[in-house]
Amino acid sequence: MDATTAPHRIPPQMPLYGETNHIFELMQNMLEQLLIHQPRDPITFMIDHLQRNNDDVPRIIILGPPASGKTTIAMWLRKHLNSSHLTMENLMAKEHSPLAAAARKHYQATKSVPSTLFIRLMEERLSEEDCVQRGWILDGIPETREQVLAIQTRGIVPRHVIVLSAPDTVLIERNLGKRVDPQTGEIYHTTFDWPPVTEVQNRLVVPAGISEPETARNLLEYHRNIIRILPSYPKILKVISADQPCVDVFYQVPDSIVAKVLGQRLDEHDCVQQGWVLHGFPRDLDQAHLLDHLGQKPNRVFFLNVPLDSVIERLTLRRTDPVTGERYHLMYKPPPTMEIQARLLQHPKDAEERVKFKVDLFYRNSPELEKFYKQAIAVNGDQDPYTVFEHLESGIIHPLPSKAL
Numbered sequence: 001m002d003a004t005t006a007p008h009r010i011p012p013q014m015p016l017y018g019e020t021n022h023i024f025e026l027m028q029n030m031l032e033q034l035l036i037h038q039p040r041d042p043i044t045f046m047i048d049h050l051q052r053n054n055d056d057v058p059r060i061i062i063l064g065p066p067a068s069g070k071t072t073i074a075m076w077l078r079k080h081l082n083s084s085h086l087t088m089e090n091l092m093a094k095e096h097s098p099l100a101a102a103a104r105k106h107y108q109a110t111k112s113v114p115s116t117l118f119i120r121l122m123e124e125r126l127s128e129e130d131c132v133q134r135g136w137i138l139d140g141i142p143e144t145r146e147q148v149l150a151i152q153t154r155g156i157v158p159r160h161v162i163v164l165s166a167p168d169t170v171l172i173e174r175n176l177g178k179r180v181d182p183q184t185g186e187i188y189h190t191t192f193d194w195p196p197v198t199e200v201q202n203r204l205v206v207p208a209g210i211s212e213p214e215t216a217r218n219l220l221e222y223h224r225n226i227i228r229i230l231p232s233y234p235k236i237l238k239v240i241s242a243d244q245p246c247v248d249v250f251y252q253v254p255d256s257i258v259a260k261v262l263g264q265r266l267d268e269h270d271c272v273q274q275g276w277v278l279h280g281f282p283r284d285l286d287q288a289h290l291l292d293h294l295g296q297k298p299n300r301v302f303f304l305n306v307p308l309d310s311v312i313e314r315l316t317l318r319r320t321d322p323v324t325g326e327r328y329h330l331m332y333k334p335p336p337t338m339e340i341q342a343r344l345l346q347h348p349k350d351a352e353e354r355v356k357f358k359v360d361l362f363y364r365n366s367p368e369l370e371k372f373y374k375q376a377i378a379v380n381g382d383q384d385p386y387t388v389f390e391h392l393e394s395g396i397i398h399p400l401p402s403k404a405l
Contacts, residue, residue, distance in 0.1 A: 192346050
């Protein structure tokens with residue numbers, strides 16, 4: 001489904017930053033801080049807390065095993081929410097900080113940071129202006145149950161905890177192809193996400209610790225720790241499958257985060273002046289209500305309908321050359337030589353069972369979305385791209401009946 005531009009109530013389970021239940025959350029947060037810090041002068045403490053005016057900023061923890069894509073999601077959120085992205089690495093890399101220097105020294109010797117030093121380092125960083133005013137995203141922190149307890153005892157309370165999950169076999173395979181841009185920190189993959197720019201390709205480096213034995217050891221350590229971390233966040237925890245494209249993972253983060261990201265982007269000058277096209281969003285009725293609540297009502301909505309057999313043919317025959325990054329299709333764009341064909345790889349998302357699952361999910365959500373968008377235009381997507389484009393163009397210029405084509 002695609003929505004294009006031009007007040008319904010958001011269900012209570014979908015609070016937005018700074019809106020629903022604001023007074024209740026403000027008082028709850030203040031009470032938590034009083035209980036945790038037990039200040040000698042509660043009145044002064046509460047006044048200082050209110051003057052910070054930061055109860056509505058993002059406070060997000062993203063956890064996941066190696067190669068789950070948690071850093072990619074964290075960096076996307078950082079960009080769109082304008083919040084600070086914190087990792088153990090950049091906490092320890094902080095310049096002119098005796099605490100960071102002590103953490104580096106200890107980590108180099110033991111590959112760990114004591115909980116007492118860790119929490120002091122965290123408090124130092126989270127007290128800085130950018131974290132106070134714009135919020136923070138903890139990437140891979142906390143790593144252990146001890147760190148969770150240290151964070152909680154110092155009043156560091158997230159609003160959302162997102163945990164990514166995928167089979168170990170998928171993660172090991174994915175990790176082997178990981179590459180990093182040393183200039184930007186962006187993460188790429190030799191098969192699934194190869195950069196199109198030659199200059200970027202040439203400067204990519206292989207990160208340390210991605211061999212199969214190393215990844216297996218890291219996964220074992222992660223599994224031992226995560227089962228002791230999750231019970232600490234029962235009401236704000238969301239587990240998302242990482243065995244799918246990162247963009248699909250991103251759209252499954254809590255709707256309050258999606259609302260903030262989407263609202264900020266659609267309010268930018270280019271969207272206001274030139275309009276916008278949303279591809280594959282909203283995916284369900286809750287997200288449709290969310291978009292409506294933001295005041296962003298599309299003036300055209302298209303449903304592209306394609307039979308399951310055609311979808312399977314289009315997607316399951318896609319392949320990627322891990323050497324060049326070139327994309328092929330075994331039927332519509334076959335590789336030019338047998339040598340290339342022999343080394344082609346299929347993205348896990350194009351496996352037949354995954355494709356069937358996503359198509360089933362789409363058609364289960366479609367009836368409610370079609371009812372919500374009563375003027376939506378149904379288009380037969382099982383045609384050549386030019387014919388489909390002509391139908392879409394016609395629907396934009398001259399609106400058609402909701403059941404047509």
